[in-house]
Amino acid sequence: MSSSFLLRRVGYGLVLMLGVVVLNFLLIRLAPGDPATVIAGEMGGATEEMLESIREEYGLNKPLIVQLGIYVGNVLRGNMGESFFFNQPVASLIAQRIGPTILLVITAQILSILIGVFLGVIAARKPNGVMSGFVSVFATIGYAVPVFWTGIMLIILFASVFPFFPAEGMQSVRLRGADVFTKTLDIAHHLVLPAFTLAIIYLAQYARLSRASMLEVLGSDYIRTARAKGAAEKTVLFKHALRNAALPILTVAGLQFGNLISGALLVETVFNWPGMGRLAFDSILRRDYPTIMGVLFFASAMVVIANILTDISYRWADPRLRGKS
């Protein structure tokens, strides 16, 4: 992989992030009302002293373009403002919450790709078989179910009727002093329901997509050659065909990441998962704008990073692209 490609890709990502910062600034300015009150949070009941210090910090008495400069400068120095509800810098607030979100999103992504692709490959073997029908129906259902509702139904089913899994939180309080292994198991146990809730929608989409992609590949000459030379069906499907069918799946996986984060926001709220989504929701109810803007910034950064990783893995999966920029 050429390093100039990587540099350009990362540079473009940084430009996009700068855009998000400017958008944040504009949103606060466009909101009706005094920006100082908006920043302090309308429910917070900020004192005149607090408002004055905000005006000072953000330079709200200066021209708009100077304010923008100050804002961007602050963000570049890692200062995302102060949450007046938590009385903490936004950056450290998010640092505490970003881990659980990444854990949830990545687990859901892996689950949905693994299971989805597997179902899709099985279905593609017989385009008109039972499995194919199942995948199509399942994909349509998965698309149509509201993710927060799936979560609630899973809680009713697997935390209440059959109490296999905890319904909320990420860790049990009683295990506070336990060793790392027990704690990890405990987190994994808490992760099952939220991760599956989030995975179900995308799982269905990957199944449908990989089925279509496999069907296309299975008709090609090199598959006939592989079969003719006597390769086992499993080798043909998973080695020869899936490798070539993987590109569209990879594209969608990258594009899907933003939606996955949106979904995580709802899932975290349903399961009381202590991540950024839950933080965003709480902050929105409290009108804690510095925190909301911080979450928007970091969530977008996650999407940008995911997109860059997708581009890199795309080149890794398709050697034909490597020479080009």
Added chain:
Amino acid sequence: MTDTPDYKAESPTLEAWRMFRRNVPALAGVVILTFIVLATLYGTFFYSGDPYNVVWAPHEPPGVTPEFPLGTDYLGRDLVAGLLTGGGPTLAVGAAAAAITMVIGITLGSLAGFYGGWVDNLLMRITEFFQVLPALLFAMVLVTLFSPSLWTIAFAIGVVSWPQTARLTRAEFLKIKELEYVTAARAIGARNKRIIWKVILPNAMPPLIVSATLTIGIAILFEAGLSFLGLGDPNVMSWGLMIGANRDYILDAWWPVTFPGLAIFLTVFAVSLIGDGLNDAFNPKLRER
């Protein structure tokens, strides 16, 4: 009349309609959706009841009291009344948001695809920028900043969902603008505006109609998500709001959250069946997939 066979070509729309008519799941989608729309529009004429009034003991299970076939919620409000009134805002916002999405997406996408060059470059960078923002989070921010009403919600959903439509429109325009009939239109002196609106756009419509259908489904899910979080218009009953209001009591009563969720699911399911049917009808070659 002689017995010469009639070779008159069928219009593509008519052909698509014939295909659609034979598609059983798609027809089922039409039937379900029609039923839901009629129920939310006229249901209250046949079933009187105020969704906001406390009329019975809280958490009355479904099927026990004949007056309240689906039971009551945590305050003792009638769930059937809630379902019938709560669908209106959801459907209206879904349709309005999809319309806004299509207008923004088609306008920007067609300009980018038609003019190419720096216009395309600029518009596509803007599109990429909007795709980086997690849609629901951005919509939440917009709704809170500009106070929730049905219009702000529809607008917010539209603002976050147009990039896909723009990309699709652009791709169609790129493909179609090279075709001979576009050159022909140019040769007879048609202006750009006319070529965009009267020549290319009508031919780009089939995939855009399919995408519009799916957009309605996504918009409905969006609206449901926002009202579930309590960010919808607090004065308007909606399916998402019903689930959100009752979610603290799910371990005591499953029905107040289950029925509104089923209603959302059935609506979006019907819409996507119709979308799939339209897709098959417009692309007969894809039907094998």
